[in-house]
Amino acid sequence: MDSRQAWFQSQSMKTAEQKNSIRAPLIALDLGRKRVGLAVSDALSISISRLDALPRTNWKQLLRDVEDLVRRFDAQTVVIGLPLRLNGAVGDSAVQAHRMALKFAQSLAVPVYLQDERLSSVAAEENLRNEGYSREQLSALVDSEAAAIILRDFLVSQERTLVLPPEQTL
Numbered sequence: 001m002d003s004r005q006a007w008f009q010s011q012s013m014k015t016a017e018q019k020n021s022i023r024a025p026l027i028a029l030d031l032g033r034k035r036v037g038l039a040v041s042d043a044l045s046i047s048i049s050r051l052d053a054l055p056r057t058n059w060k061q062l063l064r065d066v067e068d069l070v071r072r073f074d075a076q077t078v079v080i081g082l083p084l085r086l087n088g089a090v091g092d093s094a095v096q097a098h099r100m101a102l103k104f105a106q107s108l109a110v111p112v113y114l115q116d117e118r119l120s121s122v123a124a125e126e127n128l129r130n131e132g133y134s135r136e137q138l139s140a141l142v143d144s145e146a147a148a149i150i151l152r153d154f155l156v157s158q159e160r161t162l163v164l165p166p167e168q169t170l
Contacts (some may be wrong), residue, residue: 022160023076027069028151030081030117030143031097032056036065037143039151040073048151050144063107076110080118081150083160088118098133098163114161115154120146 024045038051054065069075080101083093098114099121107111124145128138154160 037147039148
């Protein structure tokens with residue numbers, strides 16, 4: 001186990017396996033380098049809608065934007081994509097996503113979960129191509145389509161990773 005893997009496992013997280021503990025609507029974030037993809041579920045977690053992606057800006061602006069979305073959709077849960085490597089190892093991007101998830105967990109009044117997002121961008125591009133979007137349109141939509149896939153995967157998952165701020169560690 002390398003130092004990133006050890007750090008990641010030592011952080012404030014727990015696995016939540018109770019499906020009933022998840023409250024909807026949910027908002028999912030795909031933290032890209034240039035954009036943050038967004039998706040939201042309905043109150044019954046039946047349908048998922050893509051939202052317009054946010055430009056990746058500084059932390060304060062991103063937090064304000066996500067807080068606004070939580071209020072606008074009355075979101076009860078936030079899900080953040082965790083970009084693990086294909087072999088499941090934790091890389092720099094996963095550590096960065098986890099750090100952002102901790103910041104959101106400390107700042108938002110709703111629970112924050114991490115969801116494995118391996119291959120979500122590839123699946124998102126394929127979905128959009130199948131829906132008939134042109135190559136030019138793909139770049140504007142792919143991040144939010146990936147967020148929709150992350151949210152769908154989270155809703156059907158039996159194992160969930162809840163991010164707890166340090167003062168709430170069990």
